[in-house]
Amino acid sequence: MPASPLYPATAPRHSFALEVGHGHVLQVDDCGAADGICAVVLHGGPGSGGSPLLRRFFDPERFRVVAIDQRGAGRSRPRGATAHNRTADLLDDLQRVREHLGIARWLVVGGSWGATLALAHALHTPQAVAGLLLRAVFVPRADTIAAFFQDPAGRAPDAWARFAALAPAHERHDMLGFLARSLQADAADGGARQRQLALAWWHWERALGGATGAADSPDGSALDALVDRYRVQSHYLRHACWLDRPPLLDRLAALPRVPTLLLHARDDRICPPQAAQDVQARIAHSRLHWVATGGHDPAAPAMAAAMVAALDGYARTARFDGAIP
Template sequence: MKPLYPKILPNATHFIEVSEQHQIYVESSGNPAGIPVIYCHGGPGAGASSDFRRYFNPEIYHIILFDQRGCGRSLPSPSVEGVDMVSMIADMEKIRQFFTVDKWLVTGGSWGTTLSLAYGQSYPQHCLGFILRGVFLATQVEYDWLYRANGVAKFFPEYYQDFLLPLNEQQKRDPLSAYYQLVTSDNEVAAIAACKAWYLYEDRMSSIEHQADSKQEVDDPHIAHCLAMQSAHFFYHNSFMAEGQLLDNIHRINHLPAFILHGRYDMICQLDIAYQLANAWPTAQLQILPVAGHSGFERQTIDAFCQAADKMAEFIGNH
């Protein structure tokens, strides 16, 4: 098993003004003259982990991480005002221009795959390729799987019941809509309780290697608030995309190389979604991780991602 690369510090951190309201936190590490790579974090709203730097060989890669607008260290945070898919894509393009990068490797996990694909389909001329871990295509089937009673709730009924606790009987008929109303409401007590319940629901199901069964409290209330608010905001609005948009537009990037990594026991993002994507993308290679869940930091996932980054560097260097 290939481990994460050793811990490194950023070479520099920046706040880039992307609108009158928003500044996004951006950092760079590794080799400034290396292959540019950007990593898109999940959630939406989860923020970038310092461990994302460690997927990439710092001697070969110029590693760029950022907190998407309205979350993490970006300002203001948490916020959903002026936050949508078009603005997220525009923010990534501003980051590329800030670093004067012509083409970069676009990577991400979970919701980060959604953003990576949406960006790539908007700016294929600036992409070297993709590494996508835990594919999420933002379709109604995926929202229903997560938030309706006949989806992942069948595997985790007790977690789903806890997820429904902040809702009344009427609201339980449409949990996603109800949560959106709660987490964006002026009732701060109700909003915070809902954010914690949302965060715990996803956290408990995210890994088969690092069990969170007994978890009753969130580690970081700010992260929970950002993740729940932005996730509910995006998913309630269908991620500001047409149904099936990412698959329908795969022709825009299907000449580019891609590694698609997916845990067989990923309970957040369904394997068959990744399978559909790989089947529609002739230059993509799907690797099903036989004993992995959703988390980006299980042993098989770390091994697969680091190896994919190494192989992609070799491929890019030869072309």
């Protein structure tokens, strides 16, 4: 394992745009070894877009990593679009990308919402999945979603008060609904109000995640991208990601019996650890490994080391049986 512990950043071997219908064009990066173990890495959000960081968990000499910006996210176009953008569309897109690249099966690696999408993909197309590595899994339940936006446990009361102050008093009981409506509305003021809301959401997410120290607030094009990200995210969360009928947890017993590992930080306040326990309990062949610290940050040293160790072990044995720090 490299000392970093991440592998060095490498440029994709091939990047391309793939039209998937209704005006959506996906951005896809094909990275690593052309003859390596095929893996697809699924970013979080929904709507966050990919990051080179997510590829650095993989040994580029042993893995062929396919990184996809999901509909409306990252470099896919049109960014921030919510029409024809539901979980079922993303599942169809995964099949299109895999067939376009001529990949029969791949290891599916996802974090947060990406872990949720990985589970849905394995249920939708089980024959395509060789294994599942799920970091900080998110379960789209009404109580979990409400807890993120309403802070009933008082985890960061001052920060939540500042966040909620942007909504009219009569809408503060439903911050998600308020944000979704506001971010979807026509930007009559040139988008200034939407940028204000996105920035407030960003500050609230940082506070809930336990971020410490000063950080430069996004502005300019970065803030515009944040508006688009949260537009997609609120669209998905408002509909429980279309995974509640029947609930995703109730379907997990039907997952293919492939190597399945969950990694979750005990101090994650974005995706509560209980979610990982609930998922693992419903997948008899799965393994859950707790990471002591790091919250929801994929780059936290303990989580990064666990991800690299898990993937190095899979590269050696096609299983997740090895030791993980």
